[in-house]
Amino acid sequence: MTTRIAIVEDDLTLRLALGRGLREDGFDVVLSTASGGDLLAGLGDSAPEVFVVDIGLPDTDGRDLVLALRARGVRAPVLLLTARGDVTDRLSGFRAGADDYLPKPFHFEELVLRLRALVRRGHQPADPPDGLFLDLAAHEVGCDGKSAGLTPTEFRLLAALLARPGEVVRRQALIAAAWPAGGIVHDNTLDSYLLRLRRKLAALGRADAIVTVRGVGYRVG
Amino acid sequence: MTTRIAIVEDDLTLRLALGRGLREDGFDVVLSTASGGDLLAGLGDSAPEVFVVDIGLPDTDGRDLVLALRARGVRAPVLLLTARGDVTDRLSGFRAGADDYLPKPFHFEELVLRLRALVRRGHQPADPPDGLFLDLAAHEVGCDGKSAGLTPTEFRLLAALLARPGEVVRRQALIAAAWPAGGIVHDNTLDSYLLRLRRKLAALGRADAIVTVRGVGYRVG
DNA sequence: GGATCACCTGGACACAACCTGACCGCGTGC
DNA sequence: GCACGCGGTCAGGTTGTGTCCAGGTGATCC
Numbered sequence: 001m002t003t004r005i006a007i008v009e010d011d012l013t014l015r016l017a018l019g020r021g022l023r024e025d026g027f028d029v030v031l032s033t034a035s036g037g038d039l040l041a042g043l044g045d046s047a048p049e050v051f052v053v054d055i056g057l058p059d060t061d062g063r064d065l066v067l068a069l070r071a072r073g074v075r076a077p078v079l080l081l082t083a084r085g086d087v088t089d090r091l092s093g094f095r096a097g098a099d100d101y102l103p104k105p106f107h108f109e110e111l112v113l114r115l116r117a118l119v120r121r122g123h124q125p126a127d128p129p130d131g132l133f134l135d136l137a138a139h140e141v142g143c144d145g146k147s148a149g150l151t152p153t154e155f156r157l158l159a160a161l162l163a164r165p166g167e168v169v170r171r172q173a174l175i176a177a178a179w180p181a182g183g184i185v186h187d188n189t190l191d192s193y194l195l196r197l198r199r200k201l202a203a204l205g206r207a208d209a210i211v212t213v214r215g216v217g218y219r220v221g
Numbered sequence: 222m223t224t225r226i227a228i229v230e231d232d233l234t235l236r237l238a239l240g241r242g243l244r245e246d247g248f249d250v251v252l253s254t255a256s257g258g259d260l261l262a263g264l265g266d267s268a269p270e271v272f273v274v275d276i277g278l279p280d281t282d283g284r285d286l287v288l289a290l291r292a293r294g295v296r297a298p299v300l301l302l303t304a305r306g307d308v309t310d311r312l313s314g315f316r317a318g319a320d321d322y323l324p325k326p327f328h329f330e331e332l333v334l335r336l337r338a339l340v341r342r343g344h345q346p347a348d349p350p351d352g353l354f355l356d357l358a359a360h361e362v363g364c365d366g367k368s369a370g371l372t373p374t375e376f377r378l379l380a381a382l383l384a385r386p387g388e389v390v391r392r393q394a395l396i397a398a399a400w401p402a403g404g405i406v407h408d409n410t411l412d413s414y415l416l417r418l419r420r421k422l423a424a425l426g427r428a429d430a431i432v433t434v435r436g437v438g439y440r441v442g
Numbered sequence: 443g444g445a446t447c448a449c450c451t452g453g454a455c456a457c458a459a460c461c462t463g464a465c466c467g468c469g470t471g472c
Numbered sequence: 473g474c475a476c477g478c479g480g481t482c483a484g485g486t487t488g489t490g491t492c493c494a495g496g497t498g499a500t501c502c
Binding site (some may be wrong): 101 | 458460
């Protein structure tokens with residue numbers, strides 16, 4: 001039984017080596033691109049069951065790519081390749097929705113083991129968050145034709161919400177997803193951003209997309 | 222003989238270390254997730270015999286997760302990992318239905334000893350509480366298709382009831398489960414919440430789900 | 443039947459959680 | 473310098489939740 005896998009790695013040598021090695025280990029490499037934009041463009045209905053993404057991409061931060069994937073309803077596990085096991089990288093990547101990470105340089109065998117573990121754990125497909133979608137390249141949110149630009153913080157915040165359609169996301173989880181680790185974020189700051197997001201969504205005719213669940217958090221869909 | 226165990230820990234390093242260590246000590250790690258939602262989603266029929274849960278999860282309070290597990294009829298013992306042995310945390314964790322706790326940082330050996338003790342003590346599986354179920358992610362109660370949103374206090378209260386289907390739960394036990402430690406709760410306040418819960422359950426066509434046992438307490442199922 | 447008790451019900455109220463609009467500081471680009 | 477966009481803060485208003493009261497209902501016992 002083969003597992004469909006997608007690779008995003010800008011270094012050509014490494015990308016080719018990964019593809020060859022994974023194929024030999026029984027993976028079905030359905031996509032192999034150098035940039036996040038190419039991945040999103042080429043996804044189609046290839047439905048990879050697991051992703052390997054380099055965090056240090058030239059066109060996109062790997063974390064934003066994970067957020068964009070999650071916002072599209074993709075729940076397949078993502079393994080991030082990070083440079084030198086940097087703790088900050090690891091934490092923020094994890095918060096973005098990645099499922100595992102591997103610091104470079106790594107043993108190929110460990111990569112395969114971790115991938116197998118991720119796939120074994122299993123993930124269920126998510127319902128797509130009706131109509132709304134995030135455009136990573138343009139850094140904006142769209143809904144049937146119309147679209148609205150987002151600032152980086154707004155983007156991360158909305159992505160964290162869209163990643164879990166129908167679920168209540170706690171305020172703490174939103175802060176963890178949208179702001180860098182360690183920093184102190186006023187509760188009210190989150191409120192402000194929710195307001196800004198709601199305004200922009202209202203302009204798309206989706207004023208009610210973000211629902212408040214008092215005492216718990218927020219929900220979309 | 223191996224014991225099936227599930228781990229919920231958001232810190233990646235610690236999660237991996239726990240998994241590796243427990244495996245070496247003869248446990249069968251059937252589930253290892255970073256969030257409460259993932260755990261509930263991934264449970265399937267893996268039927269862990271014991272749980273290790275970090276109380277400080279970003280998406281869910283560990284205590285709510287225990288309540289949700291109990292409400293699903295899961296009776297397997299739960300060990301909570303708490304930060305710095307905070308007494309308040311410990312007490313409220315116990316009230317939520319946890320069976321043991323361990324303050325961080327801890328010696329790995331102590332964790333294993335406590336887990337073995339918990340498993341040895343033995344627990345029997347519970348009958349699922351007919352039809353009604355708590356959705357931790359959406360923070361609501363559901364019954365064949367329909368669902369109703371719950372406020373935090375309502376959620377804890379109903380969870381305490383659903384945790385013991387068929388059993389009579391005393392008023393004092395309900396107050397202890399649904400309200401923070403130390404606070405003084407008027408008897409009548411509990412009455413009010415029972416009323417609200419019954420209203421919401423009535424909207425789901427389960428008006429008679431909560432039965433009064435005069436002089437003792439309340440029972441569901 | 444009447445007294446008593448446990449529980450139910452509707453409503454009033456305070457306060458915390460949340461929303462909203464405005465403001466300020468900082469960095470960037472013109 | 474100035475304009476602008478972005479991130480963050482503040483003060484004030486609004487609303488839902490939690491709490492408590494007052495009175496009602498039904499069971500139980502004498």
